[in-house]
Amino acid sequence: MAEVTKEEVTESEDFVQINFPSGEYTYLTPFKFLDKDDHSNTALIILNQKLDNNTLTKVWASTVLHVCADGGANRLYECFESEEVRSSFIPHFIVGDLDSIRSDVQSYYERKGTKVIPQTSQYATDFTKAITLTKIYFHSSEGKEFLKQGPIESECGMLEYSKNTSMTKDSVINLYALGGIDGRFDQTISSINQLYKLNVSDPNINLYLLTACDMIFLLRAGTSYVGYDSKSVFNASSKLPTCGLLPLGSNEVCITTKGLKYDVKNWKTDMTGKVSSSNAISGINGFIVEADHPIIMNIEVDLSKSS
Amino acid sequence: MAEVTKEEVTESEDFVQINFPSGEYTYLTPFKFLDKDDHSNTALIILNQKLDNNTLTKVWASTVLHVCADGGANRLYECFESEEVRSSFIPHFIVGDLDSIRSDVQSYYERKGTKVIPQTSQYATDFTKAITLTKIYFHSSEGKEFLKQGPIESECGMLEYSKNTSMTKDSVINLYALGGIDGRFDQTISSINQLYKLNVSDPNINLYLLTACDMIFLLRAGTSYVGYDSKSVFNASSKLPTCGLLPLGSNEVCITTKGLKYDVKNWKTDMTGKVSSSNAISGINGFIVEADHPIIMNIEVDLSKSS
Numbered sequence: 001m002a003e004v005t006k007e008e009v010t011e012s013e014d015f016v017q018i019n020f021p022s023g024e025y026t027y028l029t030p031f032k033f034l035d036k037d038d039h040s041n042t043a044l045i046i047l048n049q050k051l052d053n054n055t056l057t058k059v060w061a062s063t064v065l066h067v068c069a070d071g072g073a074n075r076l077y078e079c080f081e082s083e084e085v086r087s088s089f090i091p092h093f094i095v096g097d098l099d100s101i102r103s104d105v106q107s108y109y110e111r112k113g114t115k116v117i118p119q120t121s122q123y124a125t126d127f128t129k130a131i132t133l134t135k136i137y138f139h140s141s142e143g144k145e146f147l148k149q150g151p152i153e154s155e156c157g158m159l160e161y162s163k164n165t166s167m168t169k170d171s172v173i174n175l176y177a178l179g180g181i182d183g184r185f186d187q188t189i190s191s192i193n194q195l196y197k198l199n200v201s202d203p204n205i206n207l208y209l210l211t212a213c214d215m216i217f218l219l220r221a222g223t224s225y226v227g228y229d230s231k232s233v234f235n236a237s238s239k240l241p242t243c244g245l246l247p248l249g250s251n252e253v254c255i256t257t258k259g260l261k262y263d264v265k266n267w268k269t270d271m272t273g274k275v276s277s278s279n280a281i282s283g284i285n286g287f288i289v290e291a292d293h294p295i296i297m298n299i300e301v302d303l304s305k306s307s
Numbered sequence: 308m309a310e311v312t313k314e315e316v317t318e319s320e321d322f323v324q325i326n327f328p329s330g331e332y333t334y335l336t337p338f339k340f341l342d343k344d345d346h347s348n349t350a351l352i353i354l355n356q357k358l359d360n361n362t363l364t365k366v367w368a369s370t371v372l373h374v375c376a377d378g379g380a381n382r383l384y385e386c387f388e389s390e391e392v393r394s395s396f397i398p399h400f401i402v403g404d405l406d407s408i409r410s411d412v413q414s415y416y417e418r419k420g421t422k423v424i425p426q427t428s429q430y431a432t433d434f435t436k437a438i439t440l441t442k443i444y445f446h447s448s449e450g451k452e453f454l455k456q457g458p459i460e461s462e463c464g465m466l467e468y469s470k471n472t473s474m475t476k477d478s479v480i481n482l483y484a485l486g487g488i489d490g491r492f493d494q495t496i497s498s499i500n501q502l503y504k505l506n507v508s509d510p511n512i513n514l515y516l517l518t519a520c521d522m523i524f525l526l527r528a529g530t531s532y533v534g535y536d537s538k539s540v541f542n543a544s545s546k547l548p549t550c551g552l553l554p555l556g557s558n559e560v561c562i563t564t565k566g567l568k569y570d571v572k573n574w575k576t577d578m579t580g581k582v583s584s585s586n587a588i589s590g591i592n593g594f595i596v597e598a599d600h601p602i603i604m605n606i607e608v609d610l611s612k613s614s
Contacts, residue, residue, distance in 0.1 A: 185605035186551020186584035244493020250577040277493035298492035
C-alpha cells in the first residue's frame, strides 16, 4: 500500500534557531555579499530600470565586477546628480545590442575606460549577454584578456567564445541584478525564466534579482539551507521579513519548510492552485526548504534604507 | 505514424488587419471599458500599492463599482492633495481583514458613505475578498442589499453567502485591479495565481491587472480573439505596443498566434525553457492566440499619460 503523506501547516514562534539539515543540502548565503570581507566572484548587472541610489551604492561596493546591460548604462548615469560622484561609479563593461543606450552616455563611459561590447544577436536578451560575459570573466583563464582586448565578433562572438572555450566549473559566481523585476511584466517573467534556465545550464552561478523591496532567487530541487548572520541584514519593514515560495516552473512542487512563520510539510503548491505568499521568516540564523522541483523564493529586503 | 508539427516563427508587417477566427473562439475586449458608452458590470479594485493619479481617475470613470481592499483605501486617500477632489472619489466598499487601513482613513470614508466590511479570515487574501464582493454585487439578485444592509458575519460571512446563494452566471463581469503587481514579488505572483484560480472557479469573471506600464490578463485554453477599435488605446511608448505570452501555469503551453510582430506556430513555451517576451502587437484591430492551456498575457499600455 502506498504511503499517504499528509499535508501540514504549523505556525511557529517568531524567533527560532534552525540547525543545519542532517543529510545532503545546498548552502545558500544570499546576503553574505553585504559583509565587508569576501566579495570574490561577485558581479553586479545593471538592467534598464530606474535605480535607487542607496541600493546601487551598497551592491556596487559589495561586488567586484560591474556590468551594464545596454540601457542599464543610462540608468547608472542618471542615478547621480554630481559629476564627481558619477565618475566614481564607472562600470567595467557595457554589453548588449546597444539599441537603448544614449550615445552621450556611451561616449562618457568609453572616455572613462569602460569597455563597450556590442552583441547584436536577437536570439538572446541583453540580460543573458551580461550573464555570459560574467561567466567568461570568472570561469575562463584567458577570459578577462579576451573581453578587454578582443577581437569579439559583434553579433554573438561572446556566446561562441563561451561555447568553444573550456571553463572552470568549480568556483561559484554570485550575480546580483538590479532592474530585472519591476518593469514591463514580460521582462519580469523573462528574468524569472533566466533563473530556471541558469539552474540547468550553469548550476555554479547563483543569480539574485533585487527589487525595491525584495530579493528573488531559485532554490534547487532537494534540500536548501539559506543562512545569514542575523535577520538585521534584511532591513525589512515588518518585524519578520515577509517571504513567498513561488512554483513558477512548469510543474507542481511539493515542499517542506523549517524556520518560516507558517511552516509546511508535504505541501503541494502550483500556480493554478495554492501558493505560499505573505509567509515570513522566523529562523534567526537560517531556514530550510525541501522541494522536489526547483522553486522561486522571494524575501523582503530593503537596501534603500541607510543602515 | 504520428504527425510531426513543426515550430515556426514569422516576422510580420507592423500594421495588419486580422479577421475573426473561423471556428469557435473567446472574444476579449480588455480596452473597451475606456470607451464612454458601456460600463455595465465593471468594477475597479484598489489594492495596497502606490496609485498613479491619471490612471486611477481614468479607470474610476470607466467602472461602475469601486472597491478598496484594506490598505488600498490609504492609497486612494493619499492619491489626492485637495479635499475637494478627494471627496469626489468615494469607494462603495472597503473590505478585508483591515489590518492595514489607517483609522483616520477608515473614519473619513465611513463619514462619506462608504460601507466598510471586515472579513478577518486568513484563508483568503484581501484581493480575493474584494473579488467575492463584486461577484455578490453583480451576480446575486439580493446581493447589493446584503452587502449594504448585512448582517455579514465578520470572519468569512461574504464567502459563505456567495457559496450558499444562487448566482446568475450568464453575465460577464469585467474587473480592473490597480496595485496587484509591482509590490513584493510574492504579492505579484499571488495576483497571477488569482487569474488562474478565477479561470476555473468563475469563468464569467474577466480580471485585468493594471500596472504602471502594462495590462495583464489570462487567455483561456482554446482560441482567443483580443479586439480593440484602434491601437491608440494602448497609448504605448513604442510604435508597436510590446507584449508577452507567459506560461505561468503548471505546464508547457503550445501556442499559435496571428497579429503579433513575431507570430509563432505550434510553439512550445514553458518557464524552464523558452518564453515569448518583448514581442509586439501588429494587428491594427485585434490579434488571435490559440493555446492548449491557459496562458498569461501582458500588453504595454500607459494610462498615466493624458490622452
